[in-house]
Amino acid sequence: xxxxxxxxxxxxxxxxxxxxxxxxxxxxxxxxxxxxxxxxxxxxxxxxxxxxxxxxxxxxxxxxxxxxxxxxxxxxxxxxxxxxxxxxxxxxxxxxxxxxxxxxxxxxxxxxxxxxxxxxxxxxxxxxxxxxxxxxxxxxxx
Numbered sequence: 492x493x494x495x496x497x498x499x500x501x502x503x504x505x506x507x508x509x510x511x512x513x514x515x516x517x518x519x520x521x522x523x524x525x526x527x528x529x530x531x532x533x534x535x536x537x538x539x540x541x542x543x544x545x546x547x548x549x550x551x552x553x554x555x556x557x558x559x560x561x562x563x564x565x566x567x568x569x570x571x572x573x574x575x576x577x578x579x580x581x582x583x584x585x586x587x588x589x590x591x592x593x594x595x596x597x598x599x600x601x602x603x604x605x606x607x608x609x610x611x612x613x614x615x616x617x618x619x620x621x622x623x624x625x626x627x628x629x630x631x632x633x
Contacts, residue, residue, distance in 0.1 A: 502544045502545050505544055506541060506544050509537050509540055509541050509544075510541070512537055513534065513537050513538070513541075516530060516533055516534060516537065517530075517534075527569065528571075531566070531569060531570075535566075538559065542556075542559065560605075566578075581599060581601070581602070582598060582599060582602040583596060583597070583598060583599065583602075584597045584598060584599045584600075585597040
């Protein structure tokens with residue numbers, strides 16, 4: 492347990508406060524006191540603040556990042572077309588296409604560790620190039 496007035500103690504207190512705010516925000520959304528758009532925007536802001544807090548436990552940090560990635564599918568499903576475009580911009584740097592066929596996907600530097608070392612990963616599937624989704628902590632398969 493961190494000592495009082497140390498950075499670890501302050502970040503733990505801030506983390507607990509943000510988690511409480513997330514729970515209360517979820518309750519407000521379930522009670523229909525805030526709209527879906529307000530809920531999503533406020534939730535993203537609180538989750539971003541949580542991610543910015545320092546954590547000295549690498550396992551806790553890894554688990555926190557895993558939770559964010561797992562919830563990404565839900566976030567994308569609820570997102571407006573404009574928000575989806577913004578999210579894609581965070582993951583994809585460039586797409587190289589030839590006619591109707593995608594030749595290559597160039598990932599942003601932040602997304603490259605998730606999809607492959609070289610920055611561009613594709614797999615052949617029925618005449619259309621698609622990314623093969625990784626399972627668990629395995630690297631993507633081609």
